[in-house]
Amino acid sequence: MSMSIAAQPNLTMQSLWEATKPHIESDDFEADARYDEVIVGAGITGLVTALLFARAGRRVAVLEARHVGAVTTGNTTAKISVLQAARLQDVLDHNTKAVAQAYVEGQLEGLEWIVRYCRDHDVPVQRKDSITYATTFEGAKVVDRGFHVAQKLGLPVERLEDAGLPFPTTAAIRLRDQAQFHPLEFLAALVADIRRHGGVVIEGVRVTKVKASAKPVMVGSNRGEVYADHVIVATGMPILDRGLYWAKETPKRSYAVSFRAPGQRPDGMYISVDQPTRSIRSYGDDQLIIGGNGHVVGRHEDSTTGRVEDLVTWTKENFPGAEPTNAWSAQDYEPPHKVPFVGWMPRGRGRVFLATGYNKWGMTNAVAAALTLAGDILGGHVTWAKVLRRRITLPKTIAEGIGANLAVASWYARGWWRALARLQPVEAPEEGQGVLGREGLRPVAKSTVDGMTCALSAICPHQHAIVQWNDAERSWDCPAHGSRFAADGSLLEGPSIKPMKRLDVG
Numbered sequence: 001m002s003m004s005i006a007a008q009p010n011l012t013m014q015s016l017w018e019a020t021k022p023h024i025e026s027d028d029f030e031a032d033a034r035y036d037e038v039i040v041g042a043g044i045t046g047l048v049t050a051l052l053f054a055r056a057g058r059r060v061a062v063l064e065a066r067h068v069g070a071v072t073t074g075n076t077t078a079k080i081s082v083l084q085a086a087r088l089q090d091v092l093d094h095n096t097k098a099v100a101q102a103y104v105e106g107q108l109e110g111l112e113w114i115v116r117y118c119r120d121h122d123v124p125v126q127r128k129d130s131i132t133y134a135t136t137f138e139g140a141k142v143v144d145r146g147f148h149v150a151q152k153l154g155l156p157v158e159r160l161e162d163a164g165l166p167f168p169t170t171a172a173i174r175l176r177d178q179a180q181f182h183p184l185e186f187l188a189a190l191v192a193d194i195r196r197h198g199g200v201v202i203e204g205v206r207v208t209k210v211k212a213s214a215k216p217v218m219v220g221s222n223r224g225e226v227y228a229d230h231v232i233v234a235t236g237m238p239i240l241d242r243g244l245y246w247a248k249e250t251p252k253r254s255y256a257v258s259f260r261a262p263g264q265r266p267d268g269m270y271i272s273v274d275q276p277t278r279s280i281r282s283y284g285d286d287q288l289i290i291g292g293n294g295h296v297v298g299r300h301e302d303s304t305t306g307r308v309e310d311l312v313t314w315t316k317e318n319f320p321g322a323e324p325t326n327a328w329s330a331q332d333y334e335p336p337h338k339v340p341f342v343g344w345m346p347r348g349r350g351r352v353f354l355a356t357g358y359n360k361w362g363m364t365n366a367v368a369a370a371l372t373l374a375g376d377i378l379g380g381h382v383t384w385a386k387v388l389r390r391r392i393t394l395p396k397t398i399a400e401g402i403g404a405n406l407a408v409a410s411w412y413a414r415g416w417w418r419a420l421a422r423l424q425p426v427e428a429p430e431e432g433q434g435v436l437g438r439e440g441l442r443p444v445a446k447s448t449v450d451g452m453t454c455a456l457s458a459i460c461p462h463q464h465a466i467v468q469w470n471d472a473e474r475s476w477d478c479p480a481h482g483s484r485f486a487a488d489g490s491l492l493e494g495p496s497i498k499p500m501k502r503l504d505v506g
């Protein structure tokens, strides 16, 4: 998606990665084809998984609704790090020490797999130190605990007196020798490699149905049906309702801006523990990337454009002379135990698998998931993956799950109330805006984008919450489970498999 931000007319909403990506061709769709494995989704999870199967001599097809990397992987910040802000203590707080240890082992294997793969396939990758820092007294306590937890889990972290940032910090810890790359250069290499091993990667195929009771499994899509022994759902939030993952995970969106900032970029990859988050890395000779200002998808009272502009203001204050080049946004899913869901899907008869819930640390987690799934289906022995499965639900996780579901319920009520409380007819909003209202008892979402006004039913087709306008991306976003739709109602991402209903066409 490419559009400009009001206060920064030269700044387009398109990721630096999408703007500089290598060309990737699609293979042709063949209706009724038979594969060993069908992988749904061509992000990092789907493509690494597909490659592992293709290398094992299996006939694989990756079916991608949009284009390779279109959703989160093409809009990430692509830091490949085992030190993950406060994530390790979160994992330890919600699980046993053995599970937290296994989580770290999976991350280390993911990191090394990516670095090795990039070196072997001429994908540029830079080894960088990963630094977690705080700017407040409270944040310093979080960083301090992070230091002890990382040490307890065997990571050689160090405390830093000077974080190497151009503003004061209250604490910082470092894990050396992590990595960063251009995520779409990595995906392009994976696609080429999958093809070399006889697999296909097909864009523009939206999977809408998986019939696991049939053998082989039937995979239905907008282009027709195909068949496979196994289906792996690698769509971020799983598209199928089996397992109700959309009711268990919290969809979290956040923003990033790249800047031309020659000569004043810190060398490492940074992330703050204080809110709003600031994620910092470099790219190429002169680019600086700053991420942050996240929120649960669709749950914001303010303008999302304001969140992008705030990143620009913050960066210009802290890195004088930095000039924004690209802005973007993406979402990822937070699981209740803070450890991803990876494995067979409930009611999938042992033939349908999934991987989801990386909570913004998906580079290493996607590879760990792919290695786990390959072990499950091809029969390998991945020790840490087995320990991760021995997860138990602690009372803290249950309490947080209740809180998360109450928050979803309150957003349902708030959305319906707001739409129905509005008595006057819904007028066409000004350019770049969307408004909610009603016609009779029907909630209506009306937007004007590029001079075109569209009227849609404001009810999310997934689970019937009322959508919310996102002005930075000119999209309708669902506050309940994170489905997102373009201004014309077409589906962008999330658990929905249907577009929003148009009210202004026959």
Ligand SMILES: Cc1cc2nc3c(=O)[nH]c(=O)nc-3n(C[C@H](O)[C@H](O)[C@H](O)COP(=O)(O)OP(=O)(O)OC[C@H]3O[C@@H](n4cnc5c(N)ncnc54)[C@H](O)[C@@H]3O)c2cc1C
Residues within 6 Å of the ligand: 040, 041, 042, 043, 044, 045, 046, 063, 064, 065, 066, 067, 068, 069, 070, 071, 072, 073, 074, 075, 076, 077, 078, 079, 080, 081, 205, 206, 207, 208, 234, 235, 236, 239, 252, 253, 254, 255, 256, 291, 329, 330, 331, 332, 358, 359, 360, 361, 362, 363, 364, 365, 366, 497
């Ligand atoms: C702002 C942000 C910054 C981040 N930064 C980092 C970072 O620095 N380091 C890190 O490790 N992680 C980071 N992450 C997390 C990481 O980017 C993600 O976890 C990872 O990219 C997820 O990859 P995926 O393959 O699971 O999902 P995706 O990349 O979203 O791929 C899923 C694919 O499935 C396709 N799809 C969906 N539905 C269908 C369907 N019905 N049929 C066919 N295809 C379908 C989609 O079009 C999409 O291409 C960040 C996340 C965000 C949101």
